[in-house]
Amino acid sequence: MDNILLLFDxxxxxxxxxxxxxxxxxxxxxxxxxxxxxxxxxNLINIAQGEFVMLGGYTAFFLYTAGIHPxxxxxxxxxxxxxxxxxxxxxxxxxxxxxxxxxxxxATFGLSILLQQLANQIFDADVRTAESGFGSYFLFDGLVxxxxxxxxxxxxxxxxxAALMLFLKRSRMGQAIRATAQNARAARIMGIDTDRVxxxxxxxxxxxxGAAGAxxxxxxxxxxxxxxxxxxxxxxxxxxxxxxxxFGVFGAGVGLGVAENFAGFILGAEYQAAFxxxxxxxxxxxxxxxxxxxxxxxx
Amino acid sequence: xNRNGLRFGFYAVLVVVAIALPWMAPDFRTQLSFLWVMVVxxxxxDLLGGQMGYNSFGNIxxxxxxxxxxxxxxxxxxxxxxxxxxxxxxxxxxxxxxxxGILGSGMLGLRGHYFAIGTLGLGIAAGEIAGGWDYIxxxxxxxxxxxxxxxxGRETFFYFICxxxxxxxxxTLRWLYAGxxxxxxNAIRDDExxxxxxxxxxxxxxxxxxxxxxxxxxxxxxxxxxxxxxxxPRDVAFAGATYGVWMVLMAILGGKGTLWGPVIGAxxxxxxxxxxxxYLLGWQRVALGILIVFxxxxxxLGILGWARERWPERFGHRVEETVAQPKAGQ
Numbered sequence: 001m002d003n004i005l006l007l008f009d010x011x012x013x014x015x016x017x018x019x020x021x022x023x024x025x026x027x028x029x030x031x032x033x034x035x036x037x038x039x040x041x042x043n044l045i046n047i048a049q050g051e052f053v054m055l056g057g058y059t060a061f062f063l064y065t066a067g068i069h070p071x072x073x074x075x076x077x078x079x080x081x082x083x084x085x086x087x088x089x090x091x092x093x094x095x096x097x098x099x100x101x102x103x104x105x106x107a108t109f110g111l112s113i114l115l116q117q118l119a120n121q122i123f124d125a126d127v128r129t130a131e132s133g134f135g136s137y138f139l140f141d142g143l144v145x146x147x148x149x150x151x152x153x154x155x156x157x158x159x160x161x162a163a164l165m166l167f168l169k170r171s172r173m174g175q176a177i178r179a180t181a182q183n184a185r186a187a188r189i190m191g192i193d194t195d196r197v198x199x200x201x202x203x204x205x206x207x208x209x210g211a212a213g214a215x216x217x218x219x220x221x222x223x224x225x226x227x228x229x230x231x232x233x234x235x236x237x238x239x240x241x242x243x244x245x246x247f248g249v250f251g252a253g254v255g256l257g258v259a260e261n262f263a264g265f266i267l268g269a270e271y272q273a274a275f276x277x278x279x280x281x282x283x284x285x286x287x288x289x290x291x292x293x294x295x296x297x298x299x
Numbered sequence: 300x301n302r303n304g305l306r307f308g309f310y311a312v313l314v315v316v317a318i319a320l321p322w323m324a325p326d327f328r329t330q331l332s333f334l335w336v337m338v339v340x341x342x343x344x345d346l347l348g349g350q351m352g353y354n355s356f357g358n359i360x361x362x363x364x365x366x367x368x369x370x371x372x373x374x375x376x377x378x379x380x381x382x383x384x385x386x387x388x389x390x391x392x393x394x395x396x397x398x399x400g401i402l403g404s405g406m407l408g409l410r411g412h413y414f415a416i417g418t419l420g421l422g423i424a425a426g427e428i429a430g431g432w433d434y435i436x437x438x439x440x441x442x443x444x445x446x447x448x449x450x451x452g453r454e455t456f457f458y459f460i461c462x463x464x465x466x467x468x469x470x471t472l473r474w475l476y477a478g479x480x481x482x483x484x485n486a487i488r489d490d491e492x493x494x495x496x497x498x499x500x501x502x503x504x505x506x507x508x509x510x511x512x513x514x515x516x517x518x519x520x521x522x523x524x525x526x527x528x529x530x531x532p533r534d535v536a537f538a539g540a541t542y543g544v545w546m547v548l549m550a551i552l553g554g555k556g557t558l559w560g561p562v563i564g565a566x567x568x569x570x571x572x573x574x575x576x577x578y579l580l581g582w583q584r585v586a587l588g589i590l591i592v593f594x595x596x597x598x599x600l601g602i603l604g605w606a607r608e609r610w611p612e613r614f615g616h617r618v619e620e621t622v623a624q625p626k627a628g629q
Contacts, residue, residue, distance in 0.1 A: 045412055095596050095597075096595075099599075102412065105412055106354075106595045107591070107595040107596055110591025110595060112588075113540065113544070113584060114588025115588070116588075117585040270438075273423075274428045274431065277421070277423045277424035277427060280416070280417065280420035281406070281417055281420050284409055285405035288405065289405070289408070297408065297410050298409060298413045
């Protein structure tokens with residue numbers, strides 16, 4: 001807790017924390033956007049969300065070891081993960097789409113354990129990173145460092161998010177996805193192949209997470225057990241921002257990133273994960289008590 | 300012979316076998332003790348998940364709390380081994396129940412998937428906090444005091460403790476399900492709003508159910524900590540990725556919402572795991588993931604649920620043969 005005093009002594013440190021939080025928050029928002037998409041369209045909560053981020057990160061890492069610059073890893077990771085998501089839909093997810101939400105949570109939780117442990121067996125538990133070779137900017141006489149790669153990752157996250165929004169607005173498939181989200185049965189009557197829409201949605205979600213994972217591998221680290229915190233963050237952002245609210249998702253993601261950085265600094269790094277999971281419980285319970293005043297509950 | 304006689308005979312055989320097991324298979328006493336731990340896991344999970352419709356991923360919290368509270372009492376109370384152990388188990392259970400009572404009012408107001416994911420967060424948060432808290436050993440864990448008896452006596456002793464706890468849990472739940480309490484929690488599962496409209500204090504019942512679950516989990520956690528002999532915050536006490544998931548899986552495998560289902564699921568799961576998993580050489584958890592997906596996707600009713608669907612008369616359901624009329628609008 002002594003670190004709070006440090007923050008008051010050197011306010012410039014909080015600029016550092018704020019910037020770091022802001023820049024990572026965009027990546028959180030990306031994974032959350034994918035989760036909101038799947039949740040809204042397919043009525044399915046994907047616990048394996050974080051594992052898609054992890055696999056995207058490994059894709060970028062292996063491209064990097066093959067000598068390809070990690071920036072090119074972003075589109076490659078997205079494309080590969082799109083097909084991974086598509087294949088998972090065609091083998092497993094389509095069986096649970098119309099089932100009870102708990103079934104989908106448990107099944108995707110199993111999927112997340114499966115992917116995580118497969119990664120552990122195949123890629124080892126080592127912590128990896130895809131070195132991008134960019135420098136850093138130094139502000140405030142070198143007290144605040146902003147690495148260029150974080151700025152680039154932030155920009156890339158914005159581009160990916162904007163591209164997805166454009167896709168959903170303009171393309172035929174995007175329109176079909178939005179129609180299915182509104183009313184799946186009506187969409188089916190209008191001749192939309194909803195099964196194909198679901199496959200696309202799940203694939204797109206995996207692709208976004210893959211791109212986010214590539215950014216994570218470039219800016220931070222990637223290891224097999226990275227997934228669950230990303231899933232929980234995505235879930236938290238979605239329940240704060242609501243489904244289908246892009247700017248809300250972005251805002252909540254950035255806010256979470258900043259809060260997490262400050263908490264990690266103040267409480268100590270060993271409690272940062274506890275903070276993320278504890279915050280989830282606090283947000284849920286807080287919203288529950290707010291709604292209970294009107295005799296309603298979270299749906 | 301009448302039904303009651305048969306049932307009595309069945310229970311008698313079960314008790315005799317359970318008591319004789321440590322002498323029948325002395326090399327497997329630890330694994331057999333864990334069989335009873337698993338039975339308690341599945342039964343206490345099913346109290347919420349199956350009977351009340353609140354699918355919790357965080358029941359492991361009470362297991363870990365009981366384990367840590369007992370070990371701290373044993374470490375700091377200055378009592379000799381047996382009094383320390385039993386006081387510790389009592390304290391562990393009390394702290395676990397108190398935690399369930401405090402968390403209950405907040406968490407149990409969440410429904411469906413929000414409850415599931417909220418409790419998932421709760422379980423992991425507990426593990427992370429325990430992993431950073433120096434008083435209980437932080438990341439390097441805690442070691443409960445050494446068993447004073449002869450070598451090998453420890454396994455037998457804790458086998459009977461675990462057996463006794465499982466033997467306490469089952470009739471308690473059976474008795475609860477048979478009465479008003481069982482009807483109320485089933486009503487909450489079927490339609491919580493209607494149950495509330497009928498004048499049932501749902502939150503009180505839900506919290507009570509979680510407290511009962513926490514009581515047995517706290518006790519078995521205290522025993523399991525001493526049985527294992529080392530308490531690691533993330534891999535033993537708050538092991539959400541193993542025990543926490545297993546309890547859900549075992550209850551679903553056996554058939555959730557039935558009395559015997561969790562027991563059967565726990566026995567099958569534990570025996571299969573002990574028999575085959577050592578041959579998988581590190582691929583166990585991959586197999587666990589495949590197993591979860593497979594059971595949930597293809598076999599969500601579980602063994603007893605499937606049997607009930609197949610032979611409803613055997614389970615006391617009256618079957619009326621009518622051809623279903625298509626509903627208007629479908």
